[in-house]
Amino acid sequence: MIEKTEKIDDFDLKILTQLQRNSHLPQRELAEKVGLSQNACWRRLQRLTSIGMIGDAHTTIDLSALGLDLTVFVMIRTRHHSKEWMEDFRNHVDRLPEVVDFYRIGGDWDYLIKVVTKGMSGYDAFYQKLVTNFDLMTVTGFFSMEAIINNRAVDFAKLR
Numbered sequence: 001m002i003e004k005t006e007k008i009d010d011f012d013l014k015i016l017t018q019l020q021r022n023s024h025l026p027q028r029e030l031a032e033k034v035g036l037s038q039n040a041c042w043r044r045l046q047r048l049t050s051i052g053m054i055g056d057a058h059t060t061i062d063l064s065a066l067g068l069d070l071t072v073f074v075m076i077r078t079r080h081h082s083k084e085w086m087e088d089f090r091n092h093v094d095r096l097p098e099v100v101d102f103y104r105i106g107g108d109w110d111y112l113i114k115v116v117t118k119g120m121s122g123y124d125a126f127y128q129k130l131v132t133n134f135d136l137m138t139v140t141g142f143f144s145m146e147a148i149i150n151n152r153a154v155d156f157a158k159l160r
Helices: 009-019 027-034 038-050 083-094 119-130
Strands: 070-078 099-104 113-116 135-144
Touching: 009 027, 009 038, 009 070, 027 038, 070 119, 083 099, 113 119, 119 135
Parallel strands: none
Antiparallel strands: 070 113, 070 135, 099 113
């Protein structure tokens, strides 16, 4: 399951699980939750960070409270698959502030973009920016009515 060259043990997985749930836990509290001394926990945090297992911490924000009440999953099919075109398209999409996730995918579609915006008019403005100056074969939007499971923490113990 975990294919890093570094050895990851049960304590490391407990630390990662707790950090997924609350990245703002004080180190002392994190150490207590995973059953380590504060010093041992700190050393493990440093190692997990140095090997790239732990990245930046993020805060979950209620986007609808800010008026960003529409989530759209945009599926894209293109005729172009060269490395240069993909890099240009990646840079174009990266400049669109409505984009929160962007994937190159396999199957019948080439790309999946998750967009958050203010209503349908906000999505239409995004769509116009997305398709400008890019030859995209098909662009389809799927509109989310409700997030049932969103940003769930991975249960490492069950995936081992």
